[in-house]
Amino acid sequence: MSTRAVYGIVVRELVRFLRQRGRVLASVGRPFVWLIFAGAGYAAVFAGRNEIDYRVYMAPGLLGMVVMFGALLAALSTVTDRDAGVLRMVLVAPIRRGTIALGKVLGATVLATTQAVTVSVLLLPLVHLRPSLAGGLLALSAVVLSSLALGALGLVLAAGIRSLENFAGVMNFVVFPMLFLSGALYPVRHLGPVLRMVAYVNPLAYGVDLLKHALLGAWTGAGYGGELSPSLDVAALGVFAVLGLLAAAPLLAREGGVTRTAFRERA
Amino acid sequence: MTAAAIEARGLGKDFGSIRALDRLDLDVRAGEFFGLLGPNGAGKTTTVHLLATLLAPTRGTARVVGHDVAQDDLAVRRAIGLVFQDTTLDRDLTVQENLRFAARLWNLPARLAVPRIDALVRQFGLGERRDDPVRTLSGGMRRAADLARGMLHEPRVLFLDEPTAGLDPRARRSLWELIRRLREASGLTVLLTTHYVEEAEPCDRVAVLDHGRLAALGTPADLKRDAGVASLEEVFLARTGHPLAESGAA
Secondary structure, eight states, X not given: OOHHHHHHHHHHHHHHHHHOHHHHHHHHHHHHHHHHHHHHHHHHHHTTOOSSOHHHXXXXXXXXXXXXXXXXXXXXXXXXXXXXXXXXXXXXXXXXXXXXXXXXXXXXXXXXXXXXXXXXXXXXXXXXXXXXXXXXXXXHHHHHHHHHHHHHHHXXXXXXXXXXXXXXXXXXXXXXXXXXXXXXXXXXXXXXXXXXXXXXXXXXXXXXXHHHHHHOGGXXXXXXXXXXXXXXXXXXXXXXXXXXXXXXXXXXXXXXXXIIHHHHXXX | OOSOSEEEEEXXXXXXXXXXXXXXXXXXXXXXXXXXXXXXXXXXXXXXXXXXXXXXXXXXXXXXXXXXXXXXXXXXXXXXXXXXXXXXXXXXXXXXHHHHHHHHHTTOOHHHHHHHHHHHHHHTTXXXXXXXXXXXXXXXXXXXXXXXXXXXXXXXXXXXXSTTTTOOXXXXXXXXXXXXXXXXXXXXXXXXXXXXXXXXXTSSEEEEEETTEEEEEEOHHHHHHHHTOSSHHHHHHHHHXXXXXXXXXO
């Protein structure tokens, strides 16, 4: 395992992201758009119940959403790398496929975590949430673990895809069910058994649950805090991250990605 | 060094029902300038990708500077440089950033990488453009930057896969000049693939590939003498029964 190679891959992901100003602004602005529009709508539905302000309830879910978009969209670079040929330079380097996958997932983790931390600095005071030190640290762990799990999932999705259009289509198909079945907008436990089953194969559900443990501890009694045990959340996110890494590594080097297409074009 | 730079025995690759490379036997000596000549689809790129461990052989074996491509792929990739047909540089990063990125991938510590990048950038005429994004470079400069990337880790064997595709004549000449100087300076083994006969002329030896098969192998002079013809173009026709069709850029 070459740590220098992993570092090089992570640095490149960061540099590329920071040069795309629109993407940087969108990543920070997106949760506030949801806070204003979805927040207003759901708050109206919630009206009359005084246990929790809906915008407070929404805050952990919004952070989860930032992580989801940050980590999944980071996988864009894998699609463009394949398209532009950069992946070939990486594949001909004397490093293992797993090193490349790890670099990509850690890159996604750094991006998504930075975005989520930036957003929380703005969002939490806005909704008057002041987590304790322990809560803050637990929230940070939730963000990092979710970023790892979702970064790995994004890489698996991106590793087999050749075109940006296709990637955008797949992402739209994945992102919204993942968001709605995460507990970000409403508690998962009120869903029917089938949807609840689906929610529990959704990595984001564990991330949001852990964020609720971290930030909404005061409302646990009222039924708005985390629903699963924090250690189950941590374990599930860890399993998703490891499975994703293992699945992505061979997909990155699939022959189709390097020579076979070239051969078809020429044949 | 006495070991062959490249040894292939019965090397072959199928893509489904397409036989891209049949059974290739090849020995390239250390320090040799070796050409793989053939039309598009002859199996040249497949051969390079097999030797560079980017593809797994369907049959046969190959060793590059003594390392088996199937069993010791990391050692093979450490020993080789590969310049692909199309650029592999990140167009949004500068020349310098691309070379730094490559240096990290090849596990070169900064104290080695920084002076090497400086030297290569100067040697390849990229000094003034090193902080410009690659997308602003001309095709010739981009190719020079690709070559710098391929030479950064000081490989013993350099693969050049159709390196002049899409370049204008002046950029081609300066690329060949760079490659000639690299060979003279370090005794580098170069395996070149091309469908331009004039690019195969200066090679020490040439293998003619057609439809995934080796059609002829020898020095350009021997090939012409044995076929009783005056040019490699005619050698190709004599050995395969059809002309080396492509004449324009790929």
